[in-house]
Structures are given as structure tokens and as C-alpha cells.
Amino acid sequence: MFGIFWWVRQTILVLFGFLFLGFGILMLISAYKLKDPYSFIMAFFASNLMILISATLVLGFVLRMVKVYRLSRDNES
DSSP: OOOHHHHHHHHHHHHHHHHHHHHHHHHHHHHTTOOOHHHHHHHHHHHHHHHHHHHHHHHHHHHHHHHHHHHHHHHHO
């Protein structure tokens, strides 16, 4: 039903999602080192938005992979 290319593509998307999630966490940590309140607020909210979007995408890709795996396993039985 779903070929190897689909699985590779989903795995790459999950890895990119984790990459941006890690970058968002690093950006959040570095936001707390800023002295200017305006820069802190902007970096804080930008990093939280990046973390939220990345975590949502990773969760969606993983749930899609689990769903397809269960469907393919049931079709083989």
C-alpha cells in the first residue's frame, strides 16, 4: 500500500521536526540570557511558537506513521 519512499519521506519529516524543536529549545534558553526586555519578549514568544509548531508536526507525522503501520499490518493478516 505505502512504499518505502513514503516511509523514508515521513522519517525525514520527523527528523526535521525534531531539528526545529531542538533549535526552538536552544532559542528559548538563549532568550533568558538577553538583557533587553523587548528582545527577550520577542525571542521568548518566537521560540515558543517554533516549539509548538514543531512538536505538533512531529506528533502528526508519528501518528500518521502508526496509523499506516497498523493498517498495513491488518491488511497482511
